[in-house]
Amino acid sequence: MLLSVNGISIFIKKNFRKANPEIMTLFSLHGYGGSSTDWKETTLLFGHEYQLVAIDLPGFGKSSKPRTDKFYKTEFLLQLIDDILNKLGVVDIVLVGYSMGGRFALQFANHYPDKMRALILESSSPGIKTLSEQMLRKKSDAELIAFIKNNSLKTFFTFWQNQTLFASQKNLPLKKLEAIQKSRILSNSKRGLINSLSNFGQGEMENLWQDLHKINIPTLLLSGNLDTKYTSLQNEMNKLFPNSTHKIIDGAGHNLHLEKPQVFVNLIKEFLQSLK
Numbered sequence: 034m035l036l037s038v039n040g041i042s043i044f045i046k047k048n049f050r051k052a053n054p055e056i057m058t059l060f061s062l063h064g065y066g067g068s069s070t071d072w073k074e075t076t077l078l079f080g081h082e083y084q085l086v087a088i089d090l091p092g093f094g095k096s097s098k099p100r101t102d103k104f105y106k107t108e109f110l111l112q113l114i115d116d117i118l119n120k121l122g123v124v125d126i127v128l129v130g131y132s133m134g135g136r137f138a139l140q141f142a143n144h145y146p147d148k149m150r151a152l153i154l155e156s157s158s159p160g161i162k163t164l165s166e167q168m169l170r171k172k173s174d175a176e177l178i179a180f181i182k183n184n185s186l187k188t189f190f191t192f193w194q195n196q197t198l199f200a201s202q203k204n205l206p207l208k209k210l211e212a213i214q215k216s217r218i219l220s221n222s223k224r225g226l227i228n229s230l231s232n233f234g235q236g237e238m239e240n241l242w243q244d245l246h247k248i249n250i251p252t253l254l255l256s257g258n259l260d261t262k263y264t265s266l267q268n269e270m271n272k273l274f275p276n277s278t279h280k281i282i283d284g285a286g287h288n289l290h291l292e293k294p295q296v297f298v299n300l301i302k303e304f305l306q307s308l309k
Contacts, residue, residue, distance in 0.1 A: 035095070038116050041104055044069060044095035045117070048076065048085045052122040057150065057305060058084040060118075060126045062134030064288070065229065066193060068094030068220050071131075075290050078298040083305070084123065090134070092225030100224065105232035107239065110137060111144055118148060127305065131155040131290065133229075136238055142248050143241055151251040151308055153301060156263045156287045159241035159270065171236035178227050186218045189226070201259045201286030213291070245273035252277035253304040257285030257292065278304065 035042045046069045052058070059079070063071045069087035076085055089096035091104045091113070103109050118126065127150050130138030135157025142152045161167045181189050194202070194214065202210065231237070252274050256264040258281050271279040280300050285292045 036117065036120060038113055038120065039109070041091060041097035041099055043091070043097070043113070043117065044089040045121075046072075046076075046085075046087045047121070048081065052084060052124075054124055056084050057308075058086060058123040058126045059129055059301075060114075060123070061085070061087040061129040062090065062131065062138055063087070063093070064132035064134055066093070066190065066217055066221060066226065067131075067134075068216070070094065070216055070220070072290065074294045075298050078294055079302075082302075086121065086123065086126075088117065089220075090137075090229070092222075092229040094220045098222050098225040098228075100228070102228060102232050105228045107137070107140055107233065110233070111141060114141055115145060115148065124148070125150040127151045127153060127308075129153040129155070129301070130157060132157055132287065133233070136160070136235070137233070139241055139248075140239065142250060142252075143244055146248065146250055149250050151253070151304070152248070153253045153255065153304070154267070154270075155255045155289055155297075156257070156260060156267075158263065158266045159245060160238045161235055161240060162242055167236055167240075170234070174230050174234045174236050178230055181223055181226050181230075186221060186223065190214055190217050190221075198260070198262070198287050201257070201284075201292060202288065205292065242273070245270060246275060249275050251304075251308060253301065254279040255282065255289055255297065255300060256280075257282050257287065257289055259284065259286040263287065 034045050036045050061072050068089045072087045092098050128138045135154040254267040254271055256267045267279050271277050282289050282293050282296050289297045
């Protein structure tokens, strides 16, 4: 369904007609270049035990891809999610975020902890620690923006998929990888990719390392043992959160819900059972 929120249209997938406050709601946020479709496999595995919501963030999937920068900035996105929750009538959510979506989920938890029952971060970090590292990332993002402008979406997503970060995905069936690639090319635009990176990339995100100790909601950190960078980051995060657990999935890299969907869902169900 398309929902009009704050002047733009947001595409939403959900498995219920009317929200039931007695049933726990999982609200999922995709990564860069992704969409709500990325959660299709895990949605089937979760079944109907939970209320499931997944959205296409502005600039991605079937949601609006506005030209104006404000629609991609953290402040707007925070208000956007809050307004979507109000419109859907869901409360006390479990917010699930993958990679870029995880960075935003953490921002939301920092600003709206009273709206959340729990937080699940998949292969995410609280931001870049130092100014020098942040400037290097901004430079890298600017180069990537130029690459997107000067190449086709097919060329960009081929380049994106060939990064070392996603190397473990080459073990997946070729048919599955081709379907993902096709979906990303069809559901994205240069405008959305560029505007999101310009306003919501790691170089632009607020550093929340110093705020983790204040986020007291139950938190599940998930990473793959083949993704040594984010496993290390989440080990460090786990020491700073007052109420967190870190689970590492063997044989998986950066995208756990794609590479090991059943294990991913089982760990989340186990975590959710502990909240009851």
